[in-house]
Amino acid sequence: MDSMKTVRPCSQIIAQLRNAGLRPTRQRIALGRQLFENGDRHVTAEMLHQEAVQAKVRVSLATVYNTLHQFTEAGLLREIVVDSQRSYFDTNMADHHHFFYEGQNKLEDISPDQVVVSTLPEAPAGTAIKRVDVIVRVS
Amino acid sequence: MDSMKTVRPCSQIIAQLRNAGLRPTRQRIALGRQLFENGDRHVTAEMLHQEAVQAKVRVSLATVYNTLHQFTEAGLLREIVVDSQRSYFDTNMADHHHFFYEGQNKLEDISPDQVVVSTLPEAPAGTAIKRVDVIVRVS
DNA sequence: ATTAATGCAAAATCTTTGCACTTTC
DNA sequence: GAAAGTGCAAAGATTTTGCATTAAT
Numbered sequence: 358m359d360s361m362k363t364v365r366p367c368s369q370i371i372a373q374l375r376n377a378g379l380r381p382t383r384q385r386i387a388l389g390r391q392l393f394e395n396g397d398r399h400v401t402a403e404m405l406h407q408e409a410v411q412a413k414v415r416v417s418l419a420t421v422y423n424t425l426h427q428f429t430e431a432g433l434l435r436e437i438v439v440d441s442q443r444s445y446f447d448t449n450m451a452d453h454h455h456f457f458y459e460g461q462n463k464l465e466d467i468s469p470d471q472v473v474v475s476t477l478p479e480a481p482a483g484t485a486i487k488r489v490d491v492i493v494r495v496s
Numbered sequence: 497m498d499s500m501k502t503v504r505p506c507s508q509i510i511a512q513l514r515n516a517g518l519r520p521t522r523q524r525i526a527l528g529r530q531l532f533e534n535g536d537r538h539v540t541a542e543m544l545h546q547e548a549v550q551a552k553v554r555v556s557l558a559t560v561y562n563t564l565h566q567f568t569e570a571g572l573l574r575e576i577v578v579d580s581q582r583s584y585f586d587t588n589m590a591d592h593h594h595f596f597y598e599g600q601n602k603l604e605d606i607s608p609d610q611v612v613v614s615t616l617p618e619a620p621a622g623t624a625i626k627r628v629d630v631i632v633r634v635s
Numbered sequence: 636a637t638t639a640a641t642g643c644a645a646a647a648t649c650t651t652t653g654c655a656c657t658t659t660c
Numbered sequence: 661g662a663a664a665g666t667g668c669a670a671a672g673a674t675t676t677t678g679c680a681t682t683a684a685t
Contacts, residue, residue: 380659382665402650417667422650438631441575441583442675443649456617459626467617474630476612478595484634487598491613491630492577495623519684521640541675556642561675581650582674640683647676657666 370394377431387414388424392434397449399437399464405446439464439492454491467493509533516570526553527563531573536588538576538603544585578603578631593630606632 370389371381379385391408392398400408406421425446428434437445439457445464447455454472456465472491480486509528510520518524530547531537539547545560564585567573576584578596584603586594593611595604611630619625 380664382658384666415667419651419668420666423666436580438577438580441577441580444580456620458620458623465620471615471617472613473615474611475614476610478606478610478632480632480634481595481597481604484597487633487635489630489632491628493617493619493625494627494629495619496626519639521684523641554642558643558676559641562641636685638683638685641681643679643681645677648674649672650674651672652670653668655667657664659664660662 373433377428377433379427379431384414384416384420385424385427387412387416388421389428389433392428392446392448397447397466399445399447399466401443401445403443437464437490439494454493456493456495459494459496467491512572516567516572518566518570523553523555523559524563524566526551526555527560528567528572531567531585531587536586536605538584538586538605540582540584542582576603576629578633593632595632595634598633598635606630 367386367390370386370393373393374381374385374389387409388405391405391412392400402418402421402425405425406416406418409416409421425434429436429446432450434446434448435450437447437455439445439455440462447464447466449466451469453469454467456467457463458465472493474489474491477486477489506525506529509525509532512532513520513524513528526548527544530544530551531539541557541560541564544564545555545557548555548560564573564583568575568585571589573585573587574589576586576594578584578594579601586603586605588605590608592608593606595606596602597604611632613628613630616625616628
């Protein structure tokens, strides 16, 4: 972890993008900073776009969508499916699960030791388990 | 369970609808039969509408959506969120979890004893746990 | 008869795409 | 300057809504 300031220098974001094989463009750097410089976050494309606009970053919603998917494919983000109406992206790549607040459409991490799945089925023949998602829905 | 024939008499569907406080209209009866007379099913609105059309049941897609939501609110169906692109509805109301075949967009029940969540977090203050969904994603 | 449900088409969302323009390397 | 990325607007896909018509009690 960093020092007192949670703000990572921009060069770290740039390095992160390069590592992932993504060109550090103005938009990717700006969105990357919004996503990664403020701890674990759960965002929708619309939310991130709003934030960017408010932060005076010129970026289109289409680019936000593209960027979120590029980041996801590059392993910088994880897509969480909790609501069939919109996609959420999680900056926390560690193994963990989620609370979903149904009324508020809000996602929250559950620390890994708070949910234990002690028995898992075998993957059906010809398949492999890719991921196990546990969603605790609260209201 | 019924006799050899898995086909429940129509009157049972009608009773089921009345119990749930829903008027047994032609469309609801037809959709109810498609859903409940063939064991546990996982359907999307589009799938159910296609089936209905093929079975020569005159019903609009909008009515299928309305009906699926009414059935869900009435406790006859459960909505499963696995894919942010479309909604799935499950006729199995018993406590259980799911496999999701990512390539095929197919859902399958996992029997309750095959997945055991042995530790659960407390619900955040002011909330109550409404449901815990476990999705095992395979491909 | 009264009240509820349906059908249709139109609107509303969310997301992706095509292509000219711009930026990065 | 070549290759990759972006913006915009338009298209796609899924789901919801409004209102006249039809059906159930």
